[in-house]
Each structure stands twice: as C-alpha cells, then as structure tokens.
Amino acid sequence: MKGRQSSFVFIKLLVIQSVAALSVARDFDFFYFVQQWPASYCDTKRSCCYPTTGKPAEDFSIHGLWPNYDDGTYPSNCDSDNLFDQSEISDLTERLQKEWPTLACPSGDGYKFWQHEWDKHGTCSENVLNQHSYFQKALDLKSKANLLEALSRSGIRPNGKYYSLDSIKEAIQGALRVSPYIECNVDPSGNHQLYQVYLCVDSSATDFMECPVMPHGRRCGSKIEFPSFSDSDSIGEDYVEEL
Template sequence: MFCWLLPLVVCLSPAALLSDGTAEREDYKHGRPYQELSDGLPCSWTCLTFTLQWPGGFCQSLDNISLCSIPPRVNKWLIHGLWPMKVMRCCSCWPIFLSDVQEVQELLEEEWPSLVKSKSNFQFWKDEWKKHGVCAACVEGLNSPLQYFQKCLKLRQHFNLQKLTHTHVTMTPLGHVLLQAALVCCRALEYGGIKPSCERPYKLSEVLNVLVPLIGDKCEIQCITDDQEREVWFQVKIRLSRNMTVGCDHHDDHPRTTAIYKGHPCPTEGSFYYFPIDHQRPQQPCD
C-alpha cells in the first residue's frame, strides 16, 4: 500500500497503480472514496448557490469577450454551477473522468455547455467539479461526480426561468419544498413579460416580481457593465440550504469562484438590459 498526505491520507494499492484505472474510476463514480478520504470530516458550509447564466449577456462577463462562442443549439438559460458557500476546507484531490458522467453527458451538453472557445465542455465540468463539486461531496446525494451533476440537472429542471409548465412539476429527491416553490410560481420570465430585448431595459423590481416566487427572495440577479457602460443581465444566483430547500441566510462569499468571470448585483435603482442571444455575433448582440 502506497500512501501520501494531501493533507488527508490517500492510499493506493499496487494493483490500483498498475491497473488501467477502471476500478479507480468506478470507485469515484459511486462515491466510495470520499468516505475514505473525509474520515468523518463534517461539511464546513451550510448553504449553496445554484447559478444560472444567460448566454446573451455572458460574453460581456469575460475579460476577453473574443473568447466567447455560443453553439447554434443554445437558446436558453444554462447552468454555471452549484457552489458551496463559506467553504473552509475540502479535499481537492478527487479526480473526475469523462466516463464518470457519461450517462448524463447528453443532458450536460444541452444544459451545461462551455461558452468559452478555449474550454471544452468536459473541461468546464471538470473545473466546476474540482473547484466546487469536491467541496459539496460531504453531503449524501452529492458525493460523487455523477451524483453532483445529476443533482445540478434536477435543479435546472425545477428552476426553469423562461417557462414553467406542469410537465416540470414532479416529485423528486430534491424534496417537497422545491416542489412547492415550483407550484407557487405562476409566472416565469416569458409569462411575466420579461423578454430579451436590445431596446427595452428592465428594473430590478420587475424581474424580482417574476422570479422570487420560483427561486426565493435571497436570490441575486447579477449584471455586467459592457463597453458602452450599459448594465447587462447575465446571471442568477439561487440560494439553497444543504438539504436543497430554497433560501439560506449566509452571505455569498465563496472564495473559489473562477477568476475569468466578473459581475455585480444588478442596480436597485435605474435599469438594465436583457440582451438577446446572437449566435453570429455573441460578443455584440445589440450593436
């Protein structure tokens, strides 16, 4: 048995070192290693942020907007990530392989594609797992790459910002509170009159009136300032407690957010734009 400190002890048998990695991948896929690595270490966080991004405004959030590319099939809000908040410590030594998420890969490509030219879909998922997923893995139901991404896809199904129909309202392991939140929402963006436009700016109160019944009043609507000094909506951060119920009281001071992205709360005074998606000119959809 070969061991080293990471700071947590990780041990590999000679067979594991000599194998093609299949057994190792299967162990990680089903969540077994975290129990071995954590050794009873409790979660250092109590809240998560489930973040959705709007492709029409996403490009403006990049330091180099020329890196942005929106695939032709993308025409809706996408997953950015599920991020534990106030993380003190977590294992950063848990690898992820494409085979770990193969059974949900098609859904991930639809709901969680990379919009950055230099980053493949899998690289995007891998980065999110390494930075955030491993921190969430101390909770049952999130304690493997597959379970983490499956949970994100279920959250995406519940939090459909553009349209909510009865087909989306089904009982799942997320619990009755999320189901109740979905039932309460009689209006999502499309039904509430909030539609992408280059001419029509929106006030924060207009957007919150539509979204709060669905995602709670502790959500954050994030904007970015474009090169013409316009406030552009590009992201929604939904506050969740550890048991995946809507709302949590901790402030979002997650230290592991990817540096390439930037943004701030949309202005409470004044207005902001909800740019349409332009696949040919993703960097300048309204110019």
C-alpha cells in the same frame, strides 16, 4: 521512559492531525446555484467562443453549484484524491452540453469547465454528493427553477429591452418563493445587462431556500438590459477563464 514519551508524542500528533482534518473538511451550510445568461457573457470586450457542439440555446445555462458557509466564506479544492472523472457522468454528457455549456475561448466540449467546477467546488460537497449526483442535482435544479419561463410569465423577455431590477427579482421570487441575487455585467457601451442569477439551495441540493448571506457579485443599476441571444453571433478569440 523514552518509549512512553515517544508513544505520547505520536498520539498527540494523531489528535492534532485529526482536529486539523475536521476543521478543513467541516460541513458547509448551503449551496449557491448560479445560472448565467449567455448573451451577456458574450457581450463584453472579451466576447466568447461557442462550444464545439454548436451555439447553445437561448436559455439560462448553469455556471455552478457552490458550497458555502453561513458566514460568507466558502471551501474550495477539498479533495485532491477525488478529482474529476468524465466516465462518472457519461450518461449525463448530452444534457450537460445543452444545459451546462462552456462559452470560454478557445472552443471546447465542456469537460474542462465541468472538471474545474467539480475539482474546486464539487469535491467540497462529497460528504453529501458524489460526482454523478453533484452534476445530476445541478441539472435537476435548473429544470426546477426554469428562470426563462418565470421571467416570461411576467412579460420579461430577452429582446434587448430594459427592465427594472425590482421587476426581475419579483418575477423570480414569485415563481420560486425565494429571493434571488442578480448580478450584472457591463457591455462595451457601458450598459448594465442581466448576467447571473444566484439562488440558494439547502445542503442536500434539493430545495431552494432564502439566502443566509448574499454573494458579492457585480451589482446592477435600477434598469438593466435583457439582451437577445438568438441574434447574437459575436465570438472572440481571447481566452476566457471559467470561474
């Protein structure tokens, strides 16, 4: 009798553990693909540090590819047994340093940033993407979006001038056929600047889509600055943590 009870308890525990594991690792619904404008990242009281590979190009850079649920929540740090391995992306390193550079202080080569993004966000997409394909997909999405060209075609250029928030959204939507979410920062003078562009991507990280739910980033005023990065040489010494 005791043996049967022990077996029953053991089986019950296995079922509970299996259900718990499934609830934690449930499939996500879509990605936020987030790009940031480097001049706006740097033009804060904290400033920034250029990577050890040199000052990045005047272009949007990747911040992250983040799995999300339709209800506005998101998974994070999903697999401590599948942490970042830089050898997995050795063939992508040169592109990553150009298109996914770190601006955190102190200066780095990018690996710490990419490690953070994979461990926190990428491991939650591992049922769909392995580490290499996660970073490859992000690079492909950046090329596909080509935000700077989309804005330039509408006469919106990084020249320190102010543009309406609506015109920026319309330029991106006209090029990609989906609605972006624009996040602003506030520079030391209190001006709103174009900081990050969120685009929603399907769960295979292949195609842009309309966002099931918009993020809760910092909102913009009706007129926002698009600062030049080619004239920016402001570098700080304070540590800035990558999100």
